[in-house]
Amino acid sequence: MTILLGCIADDFTGGTDLAGMLVQAGMRTVQLIGVPDGPLPDDVDAVVIALKSRTCPAADAVAESLAALDALREAGCLQFYFKYCSTFDSTPDGNIGQVAEALLQALDSSFTIACPAFPANGRTIYKGHLFVGDVLLGESGMRHHPLTPMTDANLVRVLQQQVRGKVGLAETSVVAQGADAIAARFAELREQGCRYAVVDALSNSDLMEIGAACATLPLLTGGSGLALGLPENFRRIGLLAPHAAAGALPATGGWRAVVAGSCSLATRQQVARMREQAPSFHVDPERLADGADLVAEALEWAAAHGGGAPLLLYATSTPEAVQALQARLGVEAAGALVENALAAIAQGLVKLGVGQLIVAGGETSGAVVKALGVRSLRIGPEICPGVPWTSAMLDGAAPDGAARPLALALKSGNFGAPDFFLTAWEELA
Structure with missing residues (x-):
């Protein structure tokens, strides 16, 4: 076709x-x-x-x-x-x-x-x-x-x-x-x-x-x-017919998690709202810059807290904190430091059993999908304007080494209401 x-x-x-x-x-x-x-x-x-x-x-x-x-x-x-x-x-x-x-x-x-x-x-x-x-x-x-x-x-x-x-x-x-x-x-x-x-x-x-x-x-x-x-x-002109199942996705289970790297106002509000109601771990960029192994710490924390409410792992900071880190490391190095850490955390979360994952921030999303080896996404239902759920098939991700689907939402930092991280899962029910 x-x-x-x-x-x-x-x-x-x-x-x-x-x-x-x-x-x-x-x-x-x-x-x-x-x-x-x-x-x-x-x-x-x-x-x-x-x-x-x-x-x-x-x-x-x-x-x-x-x-x-x-x-x-x-x-x-x-x-x-x-x-x-x-x-x-x-x-x-x-x-x-x-x-x-x-x-x-x-x-x-x-x-x-x-x-x-x-x-x-x-x-x-x-x-x-x-x-x-x-x-x-x-x-x-x-x-x-x-x-x-x-x-x-x-x-x-x-x-x-x-x-x-x-x-x-x-x-x-x-x-x-x-x-x-x-x-x-x-x-x-x-x-x-x-x-x-x-x-x-x-x-x-x-x-x-x-x-x-x-x-x-x-x-x-x-x-x-x-x-x-x-x-x-x-x-x-007769080239497109309606497709009732255009957004159908395979069912996914597993833990639920949010990885947030964006520092936009919308994402900061979403992080603050979720922290009030769910377990959260701060991937502190300054500690990363000091050499702390926050990837290991975050995954150890996730292993202890996963399986219940969605988990929040975030590096989201204020503009002032971002500017301070950039002044210390340089703009590109500061961004790469955080993105690479969050991407490694996302990899670890999937291995721990996360099957439904939200990633906030364009640069963070890019790092995460590359780290997971995602090459294509099927597009599913809309969570909010501009943000759909998608499905990726991950090779060797199941316990028996078979491929399994991952429900993945890649959210632009500026998009979504303050309760986005809390309500997005409803579209997967």
Whole structure:
């Protein structure tokens, strides 16, 4: 069968976010971890290749994204999608713009859009400015992000600094008129020499109309919200039928655990809420830096406390504590220290019997899935907007050495209500 939509995500939580949106819309979807070295699955409508390219050097991000595009093109995908965070964050050198430009050139296309809006999670775009809730991006908690701080909400200006082609804007007044008006605006911008259009979006209905207007574009770029309007394009031309079981996952048992590395405000609130009601272990980054074997300590603690309530193991800290550690070790070394420790802890937890695992934070999720040897994820039910449960088959993980499924939720640090870690399990019942 033909794979309709081929997606490239710049981190792992963003990949599951996008894949979950597609499953909700009835597209059977698989997420692959890293560029595949063999044939893609042939029983799905959409494939998401999740990379760890958001914060790596721009040249590496471009090379890896082009390799992912090659795999998707070889599989015969009809349309392509570059997914980045709904807060449009990337390094100052501009991985978002540089990757988009490279993909556009590789596809021999002359125009695409940029629309990171995700209204269900409070990300909206008005007159080209990105809002997080009621505040501009540059005034939100993203201005303190330890790896990709965002201090400018004007997406036209931000993207223009990262690309050679001209960037234009499709404003709210146009979007409100529907798909035909949006498509007409795209034509105007192309005539003006624009290669990119930042597109305003205030609601899911806006995203549906934007998606319809993009039916014939070879490449789209945006957050996961933009995916809402794409499946209907394929249904309209008879290529996609409803799939009632698009999000079905195999049953999993075992212990339940949360591994949290994100230091976002949302994750800090979630950690604080769970600590009030469940056993918790603090993977103290400062103690890690001092050489303490917190991996062994954490797993010994987990072995003594597992089997009942979900366990919480967290390195989540305040922005001030993160900055202090970065000043001490350097930004990259500080991040790698924590990520590697949490990944080793996750490995140990699975060996102890954890069968249902939540990981909080994009960089942490990337480290964990690599440590577990996960190469693909089947996408299941949504826990909250942007966060689905997934299932990975782990070779040799069962007591008899056989493969067994692991239920895995990879949560972007900024997503989820304060009780997320306590209520997410209900979707697996």
